[in-house]
Amino acid sequence: MDLERIWDDLGGALDTHLFTLGNTSVSVASVGVFVATLVVFVLAATQSRRVTARWLDRRNLIDPGLRYALARAVQYVIVSLGAVIAFQFIGVDFTRLGLLLGFLSVGIGFGLQNVTSNFISGLILLIERPVTVGDRVTVGETEGDIVAINMRSTVVRSLQNVSIIVPNSALVTANVVNWSHSDPRIRLPIPVGVAYGSDIDVVLAALAEVGHEHPRVLNDPPPHVRLNGFGDSAWEMELLVWLNEPNEYRDIRSALNIAIVRKFRERGIEIPFPQRDLHLRSPLPLPLQQEPIPD
Numbered sequence: 001m002d003l004e005r006i007w008d009d010l011g012g013a014l015d016t017h018l019f020t021l022g023n024t025s026v027s028v029a030s031v032g033v034f035v036a037t038l039v040v041f042v043l044a045a046t047q048s049r050r051v052t053a054r055w056l057d058r059r060n061l062i063d064p065g066l067r068y069a070l071a072r073a074v075q076y077v078i079v080s081l082g083a084v085i086a087f088q089f090i091g092v093d094f095t096r097l098g099l100l101l102g103f104l105s106v107g108i109g110f111g112l113q114n115v116t117s118n119f120i121s122g123l124i125l126l127i128e129r130p131v132t133v134g135d136r137v138t139v140g141e142t143e144g145d146i147v148a149i150n151m152r153s154t155v156v157r158s159l160q161n162v163s164i165i166v167p168n169s170a171l172v173t174a175n176v177v178n179w180s181h182s183d184p185r186i187r188l189p190i191p192v193g194v195a196y197g198s199d200i201d202v203v204l205a206a207l208a209e210v211g212h213e214h215p216r217v218l219n220d221p222p223p224h225v226r227l228n229g230f231g232d233s234a235w236e237m238e239l240l241v242w243l244n245e246p247n248e249y250r251d252i253r254s255a256l257n258i259a260i261v262r263k264f265r266e267r268g269i270e271i272p273f274p275q276r277d278l279h280l281r282s283p284l285p286l287p288l289q290q291e292p293i294p295d
Helices: 003-014 028-059 064-088 097-128 168-173 200-213 246-267
Strands: 017-021 024-027 136-139 142-149 153-158 163-167 176-178 186-194 224-230 235-243
Touching: 028 064, 064 097, 064 142, 097 142, 097 153, 097 163, 097 168, 142 163, 153 168, 163 168, 186 246, 200 224, 200 235, 200 246, 235 246
Parallel strands: none
Antiparallel strands: 017 024, 136 142, 136 176, 142 153, 153 163, 186 235, 224 235
């Protein structure tokens, strides 16, 4: 077997002309180098993101959401640099913006509008940070925690431990409830109905004690009790408490409701159920016409 001939044949195959891009002839070898360069930079970017995240986690100088955003930014910068270098091998000159914009317009024309919108929205989420990894959010009817912000979509893990894939553009353009944004404290209302015959001062004191006795309720601002209105069969009372654990508000609300039931039983306070009065009217007497008895 002639190795030199095989090498020449391989070199000739690699130099095979595929197409011309601008003034550059693109061959099999240049396409191979282009793909290999992209793969190397993508792998390097992924590894760099993990290393950066671990390095920031060990120092614990910034919040988890910002650490995630910085690690993602490092990954995107390395991938972008790799794309610029890789395209040089097939003759794409990024100084000629007309060619680049032409490629983008063709891609968008083929239905990449949503992909482009979601990618730009992902950058906005990482830079502006209206939501970050670890935040408790409500998107539409879904409530859960953000676990990842990717290039195209964001992963929200629901309270049922189901991963919901939300397009990034939806988080930028739609109304999103962020329970953890800027200030983690939230005010939790606990409504309860109380029978009209109760002692209002005892009711106010009992509800205030429930708020102060719970270990996960903040003392500053302190719990507050108010009478919101008069219902059909009860006073409409409300206990307002502040929490610094928005992710746990459902469990805390349940615990406070249980504590209210027990406290009311101790104090003899009644929680009434809806009552309705039913009035029965007697039937009206109907005039009876007596028919004559035939002979």
